[in-house]
Amino acid sequence: MKHLLPALLLLLATACLPFKPTTKNDVFNPTAVLPQEEAPHPKNSLEWWYVTGHLTDVRSGEKFGVEYVFFHFNPDGRQDYQMVHFALTDPAAQQFTYDYDLGKLAAPLAPALPLALAETKKAQTWTFAGQEGRYRLAARMSKPVGYAISLSTSPTKPLLLHGNGTGYEQYGPVAKAGYYSYPRLATTGTVEIAGKTHQVTGELWYDRQWNCGGVNKKNVAWDWLSIQLDEPRTDLMLYAVHDRSTGQQIGGGTHNDAAGLALHLAETDFKLEATSYFVSLQSGRKYPATWHVTVPAQGYDLTVTPLVPNQELGLRIFKFFRLYYWEGMCRVTGTHNGKPVTGNAYVEITNR
Numbered sequence: 057m058k059h060l061l062p063a064l065l066l067l068l069a070t071a072c073l074p075f076k077p078t079t080k081n082d083v084f085n086p087t088a089v090l091p092q093e094e095a096p097h098p099k100n101s102l103e104w105w106y107v108t109g110h111l112t113d114v115r116s117g118e119k120f121g122v123e124y125v126f127f128h129f130n131p132d133g134r135q136d137y138q139m140v141h142f143a144l145t146d147p148a149a150q151q152f153t154y155d156y157d158l159g160k161l162a163a164p165l166a167p168a169l170p171l172a173l174a175e176t177k178k179a180q181t182w183t184f185a186g187q188e189g190r191y192r193l194a195a196r197m198s199k200p201v202g203y204a205i206s207l208s209t210s211p212t213k214p215l216l217l218h219g220n221g222t223g224y225e226q227y228g229p230v231a232k233a234g235y236y237s238y239p240r241l242a243t244t245g246t247v248e249i250a251g252k253t254h255q256v257t258g259e260l261w262y263d264r265q266w267n268c269g270g271v272n273k274k275n276v277a278w279d280w281l282s283i284q285l286d287e288p289r290t291d292l293m294l295y296a297v298h299d300r301s302t303g304q305q306i307g308g309g310t311h312n313d314a315a316g317l318a319l320h321l322a323e324t325d326f327k328l329e330a331t332s333y334f335v336s337l338q339s340g341r342k343y344p345a346t347w348h349v350t351v352p353a354q355g356y357d358l359t360v361t362p363l364v365p366n367q368e369l370g371l372r373i374f375k376f377f378r379l380y381y382w383e384g385m386c387r388v389t390g391t392h393n394g395k396p397v398t399g400n401a402y403v404e405i406t407n408r
Contacts, residue, residue, distance in 0.1 A: 101269020
């Protein structure tokens with residue numbers, strides 16, 4: 057369950073409504089049923105389609121980070137809602153820019169493929185279309201102006217089923233959620249930064265999750281990392297869930313080798329250690345910044361460092377409330393079986 061943020065949002069939204077949130081319409085199968093699981097699940101408590109990653113200007117070599125996600129949720133079993141986040145990182149300018157939207161859907165999302173997700177904010181329409189790793193992504197921020205993406209993707213590694221190959225990840229007593237990824241999506245297109253258009257290429261990481269409405273506990277914090285090593289072309293998804301009321305921690309993840317063979321990682325198989333912190337001047341929150349990541353049995357000793365310290369999003373949900381989380385573009389250095397390695401990463405930190 058990569059992203060705890062929307063579950064926290066669900067908690068906040070339903071706290072003001074005269075009903076108890078329900079997961080009665082969630083779908084649990086012994087294993088993920090593909091490709092059907094990519095389609096919207098009718099009246100799902102909470103699900104999303106999520107891409108993050110690093111892109112490079114083909115002419116100048118400039119690097120950019122992108123986060124683009126559609127959330128769908130139905131907290132009462134009747135009314136569908138949709139939320140979209142869109143963020144761009146420019147390390148050279150040390151700039152992080154984002155936009156978002158949240159609202160009711162006029163009709164429930166249909167369980168149809170290919171995906172045809174769309175959200176309109178003011179004069180801008182954001183879209184997420186396609187299926188099975190081949191997507192067309194288009195969005196333009198309504199404010200600030202001059203920030204946009206128009207991207208096409210195709211998979212270069214097989215689909216990755218988390219949860220020991222089942223496509224269902226068990227987060228201790230907190231939740232059981234459907235979860236799979238395309239860890240390497242070859243990506244081409246354009247990124248517009250401050251009004252300048254860049255022709256880009258790179259590899260995005262795609263996450264698909266559903267049945268996540270059960271994680272609406274305000275005392276739960278979440279750390280998540282996706283790591284793509286340059287050589288060997290191996291990938292890591294790692295998470296740590298912290299229950300601050302009990303002190304319990306739940307960890308897990310998946311190792312994906314260069315050929316696409318997946319290995320489930322239990323909490324005892326790896327260690328995430330924050331070695332420096334970022335304190336936001338906007339929210340006052342203290343987030344882990346630099347991470348030391350070790351996976352002894354697989355030979356990894358890595359350092360994950362943000363390319364821009366301040367990649368915090370502040371989402372105004374109610375008139376007097378703003379929800380904060382950190383999600384950003386990071387660089388990886390370290391060793392694999394004693395040999396130097398480099399790579400890219402995205403990190404999400406919520407409810408700190």
